[in-house]
Amino acid sequence: MGRKGKKEKKVKGAEKTAAKMEKKVSKRSRKEEEDLEALIAEFQLLDxxxxxxxxxxxxxxxxxxHASLCAHPEKDELILFGGEYFNGKKTFLYNDLFFYNIKKNTWVKSEIPSPPPRRCAHQAVVVPQGGGQMWVFGGEFASPDGEQFYHYKDLWVLHLNTHTWEQIKAPGAPSGRSGHRMVLSKRQLLVFGGFHESARDYIYYNDIYAFNLDTFTWSRLTPSGTGPLPRSACQMTPTLDGTGVIIYGGYSKSRAKKDVDKGTIHSDMFLLKREGKDEQEKWSWTRVSSSGVKPPPRTGFSMGLGPTGRALLFGGVCDEEDEETLQGDFFNDLYLYDFTKNRWFPGQLKRGKSEKKKRRRGKKGVEEGGQMEESPQESSEEPQQPTEIVKEIVTEDGTVMTIKEVIPAAQAAAEESEEEEEEEEEEEGAAAAPKVEPCPRSNAMVTVKHGKLYLYGGMFEVGDRQFTLNDFYCLDLQKLEQWEVLVQMDPKTQEWLEESESEDEGDEEEAKGGEDDDDDDDEESSEEESDEEEGDEHPPVKPGESLADYQSRTEAYWQGVARTNMGPDAKDKKVQKVGLAMAKVFFEDQA
Structure with missing residues (x-):
């Protein structure tokens, strides 16, 4: 569900009013905004x-x-690079590099001189040449308030044997973009799609570029046939014979009317195929009509290529939006695509079946044939409808995360039967193993190593709050029995600073950067008592009050809001100007 690039709608409530007002400030006070290229340059000086x-x-x-997770081509390691984090107020960009040792289950942070600038929504591909290399292309950098974006079109390579970064400057590269996809096909890096967004407009791409790993040159491909519509966030994987790539799904948006955008979830599939060699090489697009049980429409899903000629699709979100609201259903289901048969089918884990057999054998010793007598009765019942399961997780700040999961009828029946058996087993004093699986989410980072799918993080939303995860799972794609938890989600890592909460807590709390939960409650209650006349929204305009008087009276308040938006490193003079501009926008909206 997209905070990125989505225009806020005017709805009731102080939070929506604040978001709309801050967008206006971003447009009207563009000269006061941080110059992104200069900001990137400052970070590079630090690096x-x-x-x-x-x-x-x-x-x-x-x-x-929106980080990248790759499998080391030579070692039993995974590589995590870059990404972003949004805490409700501020966007943080990363260019840090982590290595995960699969055998030891340990993480190592590697600080290497002259890395690529901080970025997210880039693409990374590993190749075995030269002792192992990781190639990184594109991505984006966002201003702290998340209103402005800089899209990269640079190409970098990390030499894994020497732990050195190198920027590859080759002409003819794709334009700056993020949300694109890049895969290795023979000796070429293929880049498809993506989008570019500015403060006023956006564009989605469906072009395809190839970077030759032997000649270090870019070329734009011109395939015959009809290809995919422009999009970002699709999934692209090489075919089994290496002659092409499969592109599935994606997301795009278009202008429905003034200040209103309409999102489109793509569920189509295309084959980009190579024919000929070298200078005689030609490419063609073909639309693929797959069979089987296809995944319901969604975006933000993840995909990994298994060892048996199957691609595994996990999770995602399906947004339902109108002009004023945006709601999404998150998934944690699995689907498998068989390249040979061109067929989709649900990915049912085998753990439930094997454990049920064990439980039945155990119960047979206590009550001979008891389980078998129930089967005819169960089979005569009417077909079950999809089941909705609700889970709750309590975060460090006391927020209860409610996660909804919809399970198909067949799976629901199996799990309901399993739950009944577990309840009976508990009554008999036996311990039932809890089901282990990632919670519903979108934009999880995945990679495959030694036939195992590794899944890191992702996000889901509850109301207006976004939860960014850092849990870590593993699934054997050959056995498909059960998820293994490598890192559990830590509720202490969940931070969310909503505008309405910060305003109630006041400027003093903003300067401190937050205290523990008890202090937050005390300060919030005291601020609410002192601000009873103002209520929960921004300081109101008094009858007959001029703009100058209003700005003077509320100067401290609006500077606090501006400081929160721009971050602690912004200059006081700029904070003062933006604060005055925000007060002016709010004053004019109330007039």
């Missing part, structure tokens, strides 16, 4: 101070989205 490689064992990486 330039690193003169040697420093590696240190560390805890699992903190929560993030």
């Amino acid at each position: 330039a101070k690193k003169t040697q490689v420093v590696e240190s064992t560390c805890p699992p990486p903190p929560p993030r989205l």
Whole structure:
């Protein structure tokens, strides 16, 4: 569900009013905004101070989205690079690099001189040449308030044997973009799609580029046939014979009317196929009509290529939106696509069946034939409808996350039967193993190593709050028995700073950057008592009050809001100007 690039709608409530107002400020006060290229340059100057490689064992990486997760081509390691984190107020971009040791189940942070600038929504591909390389292309950098974006079109390679970064400057590269896809096909990196967004407009792509790993040159491909519509966030995987790639799904949006965008979830599939060699090489698009049980429409799903000629699709979200609201149903289901048969089918884990057999044998010793007598009765019942399961998780700040999962009828019947058996087994004093699986989410980062799918993080939303995860799972794609938890979700990592909460807590709380939960409650209650006349929204305009008087009276308040938006490193003069502009926008909206 997209915070990225989605225009806020005017609805009731102080939070929506604040979001709309801040968008207006971003447009009207563009000169006061941080110059993104200058900001990127400042970060690069900080990175330039690193003169040697420093590696240190560390805890699992903190929560993030739109990072890249790759399998080391030579070692039993996974590589995590970049990403972003949004805490409700501010966007943080990363260019840090982590290595996960599969055998030891440990993380190492590697600080390498002259890395690529901070980014998210880029693409990374590993190749075995030269002792192992990881190639990174594109991505985006966002301003702290998340209103402005800089899209990269640079190409980098991480030499894994020497732990050095190198920027590859080759002409003819794709335009700056994020949300694109890149895969290795023979000796070429293929880049497809993506989007570019500015403060006023956006564009989606359906072009295809190839980077030759032997000649270090870019070329734009011109395939014959009709290809996919422009889109981002699709999934692209090479075919089994290496002659092409499969592209599935994706997302795009278009202008429905002034200030209203309409999102489109794509569920189509295309084959991009190579014919001929070298200078005689030609490419063609073909639309693929797959059979079987296809995944319901969704975006933000993840896909990994298994060892048996099947691709596994996990999770995602289906948004239902109108002009004023946006709601999404998140998934944690599995679907498998068989390349040979061109067929989809649900990915049912085998753990439930094997354990049920064990439980039945155990019950047989206590009550001979008891389980078998129930089967005819169960089979005579009417077909079951899809079942909705609700889970609750309590975060560090006391927020209860309610996660809804919809299970298909067949799976629901199996799980209901399993739950009944577990309840009976508990009554008999036997311990039932809990079901282990990732919670519903979108934009999880996945990769495959030694036939196992590794899944890191992702996000889901509850109301207006976004939860960015850093849990870590593993699934054997050959056995398909059960998920293995490598890192559990830590509720302490869940931070959300909503505008309405910060305003109630006041400028003093913003300056401190937050206290523990008890202090938050005390300060919030005291601020609410002192601000009873103002209520929960921004300071109101008094009858007959001029703009100058209003700005003077509420100067401290609006500077606090501006400081929160721009971050602690912004200059006081800029914060003062933006605060005055925000007050002016609110004053004019109330007039």
